[in-house]
Amino acid sequence: MQTNVSYYQNKKAFRVLVTKSFTDLIKLKKEGNQTSFNALVLQMMPQIRQYVNTQLNIAIKKGHFSKNKYKADDIIDQLFIEIYDHIEEVKKEEHFYQWIYKKTNALLEDLSITEEFDDFFFKNIDDYSKPEWDAMQEKYSSDADGDGHLKLIEEFEDRSYNHNDYTLNHVFIENKEKKWIEKIDKDLSEEDIKKHISMVLHNLPSAMRNVFELFTTQELSLEEIAQIRNNTIKDVEHLLKDAKKALQLSLLNRYTTK
Numbered sequence: 001m002q003t004n005v006s007y008y009q010n011k012k013a014f015r016v017l018v019t020k021s022f023t024d025l026i027k028l029k030k031e032g033n034q035t036s037f038n039a040l041v042l043q044m045m046p047q048i049r050q051y052v053n054t055q056l057n058i059a060i061k062k063g064h065f066s067k068n069k070y071k072a073d074d075i076i077d078q079l080f081i082e083i084y085d086h087i088e089e090v091k092k093e094e095h096f097y098q099w100i101y102k103k104t105n106a107l108l109e110d111l112s113i114t115e116e117f118d119d120f121f122f123k124n125i126d127d128y129s130k131p132e133w134d135a136m137q138e139k140y141s142s143d144a145d146g147d148g149h150l151k152l153i154e155e156f157e158d159r160s161y162n163h164n165d166y167t168l169n170h171v172f173i174e175n176k177e178k179k180w181i182e183k184i185d186k187d188l189s190e191e192d193i194k195k196h197i198s199m200v201l202h203n204l205p206s207a208m209r210n211v212f213e214l215f216t217t218q219e220l221s222l223e224e225i226a227q228i229r230n231n232t233i234k235d236v237e238h239l240l241k242d243a244k245k246a247l248q249l250s251l252l253n254r255y256t257t258k
Contacts, residue, residue, distance in 0.1 A: 011219050014047045015097050022093035029087060041083055045076055048104060051218065052076065055108050058202065058209075075107050082107070098224040101214065105228055121203045122242075126249045133254040140199040171197065171247045184255050200250045204243060211236055212243040 021040055028037040052072045082103045090099050128136075184193070201209045207229075214220045214228065222240070226233045 011217075014044075015219065018044050018097045018100065019093050022087075022090065022096040025083075025087055029084065034084060037084060038080055041080055044100070048079065048100065049076055051101070051213075052104065052108065054213070055210075058206075061202070070111060075104065075111075078107055079104060098220060098228055101218065101220065101224075102228040105210075119205075122205065122246060125200075125246050126253065128250070128253060130254050133250065136203075137196065137199055140202065141195070171244055171251065184251055187255060196251065196254070197247055200247055201243070204246060208239045208243045208246075211239040215240055 021044065025037055025040055028034075028040065049072050052075045056070055056072060056075075079100075083100070086103070090096050188196075201212060204212075210229070211225055214225045215222070220228070222233055222236050225231070226236045229236065231239075
């Protein structure tokens with residue numbers, strides 16, 4: 001299974017940047033130097049902005065509000081204030097990274113981005129035939145190319161921050177299905193895999209989707225995600241397990257023959 005090495009290096013570099021900035025931010029606030037404080041926070045925003053865009057874009061696609069109601073800048077501007085006003089809540093620099101996501105999630109929740117989930121898709125995910133999966137993919141792709149396209153919300157131009165590089169490594173951990181994994185990896189392009197995973201995640205419950213994204217694309221631990229979402233670690237483990245199971249079943253049913 002191929003991975004985008006530069007992408008993961010950027011993710012790790014971003015986490016290091018955030019963590020190492022904490023001490024300087026505390027110092028700048030004590031000095032009352034909000035201009036320099038904001039300039040340092042600004043360096044963290046491309047990654048956070050992409051995360052915010054993803055959440056808003058999903059809400060737009062699902063019809064929760066129009067594309068013009070909220071913009072990523074609304075969240076980012078408020079996040080600057082939240083960081084400056086409440087950074088002392090963070091007791092250790094290694095907690096700063098997850099704390100920023102916790103604040104970001106809270107701001108998104110304040111927008112009342114709610115989702116009524118019809119569990120029919122999730123409960124029946126093992127029953128869909130390949131033609132049914134293909135039809136769902138076609139509809140999802142068609143919606144994305146039309147008025148519901150994710151670029152309805154502006155996105156940061158730096159491609160290293162501007163996509164979710166979902167791969168089979170995110171879905172399959174154990175080698176119990178090694179034969180099927182090798183077949184999928186051989187038969188499908190990376191783009192096909194990313195499109196399928198994105199389509200399935202779009203149809204999963206928001207909590208499940210959010211945990212999967214925080215764990216894979218934001219590279220947060222289960223313990224950190226539990227703190228961000230105010231869940232128990234057991235709940236987060238269950239959500240992640242269900243998300244991966246749904247993705248595994250969908251890939252095996254759509255792209256392999258038993």
